Amino acid sequence: xxxxxxxxxxxxxxxxxxxxxxxxxxxxxxxxxxxxxxxxxxxxxxxxxxxxxxxxxxxxxxxxxxxxxxxxxxxxxxxxxxxxxxxxxxxxxxxxxxxxxxxxxxxxxxxxxxxxxxxxxxxxxxxxxxxxxxxxxxxxxxxxxxxxxxxxxxxxxxxxxxxxxxxxxxxxxxxxxxxxxxxxxxxxxxxxxxxxxxxxxxxxxxxxxxxxxxxxxxxxxxxxxxxxxxxxxxxxxxxxxxxxxxxxxxxxxxxxxxxxxxxxxxxxxxxxxxxxxxxxxxxxxxxxxxxxxxxxxxxxxxxxxxxxxxxxxxxxxxxxxxxxxxxxxxxxxxxxxxxxxxxxxxxxxxxxxxxxxxxxxxxxxxxxxxxxxxxxxxxxxxxxxxxxxxxxxxxxxxxxxxxxxxxxxxxxxxxxxxxxxxxxxxxxxxxxxxxxxxxxxxxxxxx
Numbered sequence: 359x360x361x362x363x364x365x366x367x368x369x370x371x372x373x374x375x376x377x378x379x380x381x382x383x384x385x386x387x388x389x390x391x392x393x394x395x396x397x398x399x400x401x402x403x404x405x406x407x408x409x410x411x412x413x414x415x416x417x418x419x420x421x422x423x424x425x426x427x428x429x430x431x432x433x434x435x436x437x438x439x440x441x442x443x444x445x446x447x448x449x450x451x452x453x454x455x456x457x458x459x460x461x462x463x464x465x466x467x468x469x470x471x472x473x474x475x476x477x478x479x480x481x482x483x484x485x486x487x488x489x490x491x492x493x494x495x496x497x498x499x500x501x502x503x504x505x506x507x508x509x510x511x512x513x514x515x516x517x518x519x520x521x522x523x524x525x526x527x528x529x530x531x532x533x534x535x536x537x538x539x540x541x542x543x544x545x546x547x548x549x550x551x552x553x554x555x556x557x558x559x560x561x562x563x564x565x566x567x568x569x570x571x572x573x574x575x576x577x578x579x580x581x582x583x584x585x586x587x588x589x590x591x592x593x594x595x596x597x598x599x600x601x602x603x604x605x606x607x608x609x610x611x612x613x614x615x616x617x618x619x620x621x622x623x624x625x626x627x628x629x630x631x632x633x634x635x636x637x638x639x640x641x642x643x644x645x646x647x648x649x650x651x652x653x654x655x656x657x658x659x660x661x662x663x664x665x666x667x668x669x670x671x672x673x674x675x676x677x678x679x680x681x682x683x684x685x686x687x688x689x690x691x692x693x694x695x696x697x698x699x700x701x702x703x704x705x706x707x708x709x710x711x712x713x714x715x716x717x718x719x720x721x722x723x724x725x726x727x728x729x730x731x732x733x734x735x736x737x738x739x740x741x742x743x744x745x746x747x748x749x750x751x752x753x754x755x756x757x758x759x760x761x762x763x764x765x766x767x768x769x770x771x772x773x774x775x776x777x778x779x780x781x782x783x784x785x786x787x788x789x790x791x792x793x794x795x796x797x798x799x800x801x802x803x804x805x
Contacts, residue, residue, distance in 0.1 A: 396521065456472075486535050512730075572758065
């Protein structure tokens with residue numbers, strides 16, 4: 359009964375925070391940014407044009423759009439690869455379909471309604487996050503986890519902009535929770551639920567793909583590869599694949615190619631590697647220059663094949679060809695400069711865990727980041743190691759956290775990529791803080 363009361367109090371706190379954020383969003387406090395891309399595709403879905411970006415997004419500047427996207431006009435495509443007016447596979451469709459549903463219920467292009475729904479779903483994220491934390495924490499530590507989840511400024515920010523992060527965070531936490539339930543009580547229905555959730559999560563962000571494979575491995579290992587477990591695990595994988603099948607078939611019918619992963623790989627490789635050494639970097643925002651500028655200064659005169667760092671200008675190439683060219687160029691660039699890749703990965707680690715923005719913002723932003731997340735960066739690794747002592751559920755969670763971090767350090771990093779991991783990270787960090795305090799008190803008592 360007391361735990362239920364705590365949950366209600368935390369949800370009340372989360373509601374008040376989200377009402378305040380919605381008020382700020384309604385008054386234009388938050389930039390739309392790249393959310394305009396998803397919104398435009400959503401409107402095209404509703405109008406019957408299909409999953410594509412309108413030509414107007416390429417030709418007409420929009421003051422609500424991030425300025426750093428504008429240079430891609432010179433490369434012959436939005437983001438350099440996405441060709442407006444043509445069916446695209448540059449993005450997975452989950453977020454656009456979500457926005458299309460909101461537009462259908464309200465009105466086309468109603469981004470404030472999208473933000474309102476995201477903030478409402480944020481309450482569910484907090485609730486599911488507390489259920490997840492209850493597997494590892496209790497008492498005041500559980501309460502502290504709930505308060506963090508309710509007031510996490512990074513979650514609140516990304517729930518207030520119409521992008522993929524809010525929906526992905528909800529589905530990611532739900533996938534983790536139902537994965538733990540499947541490990542605790544393996545059954546066919548549990549496999550279906552986990553496979554379905556991870557499939558839907560993938561359709562919002564492909565970072566979910568390794569999670570279902572990791573779950574399958576841990577489930578089999580936890581039950582010593584018992585023949586009774588194999589049907590449940592196979593069913594989970596089949597359900598996961600079934601969710602993705604319509605997307606793959608759509609790509610075959612509209613683009614004459616079976617394609618599962620979005621065609622962002624080449625662009626992301628360039629953004630987080632070659633871009634630093636390209637002429638474009640000189641016009642980057644202050645935060646990017648502050649973090650990656652020393653890397654550029656250190657290596658710019660010693661690069662092998664420096665021409666591969668520049669973004670090519672495309673003309674008539676298809677999305678597939680553009681992605682392939684970018685991927686090939688960046689792969690050759692990194693193979694020619696392996697130590698540079700390690701240096702960039704170290705910067706990505708800092709970018710992934712930085713508790714405040716590096717660009718010019720109000721001191722309030724820095725203060726909120728320091729109070730809410732800085733301590734997590736100190737304790738999370740110890741917490742992950744301590745999770746390994748919590749049985750197979752702890753092994754699964756530790757592997758998810760470590761794998762998710764490693765995946766982004768090697769590819770693309772930053773707060774937008776990290777925010778879905780905030781709830782598992784704070785849970786692990788509180789495990790470590792609790793352990794440290796208990797050891798400290800035990801030492802004081804023995805003196």
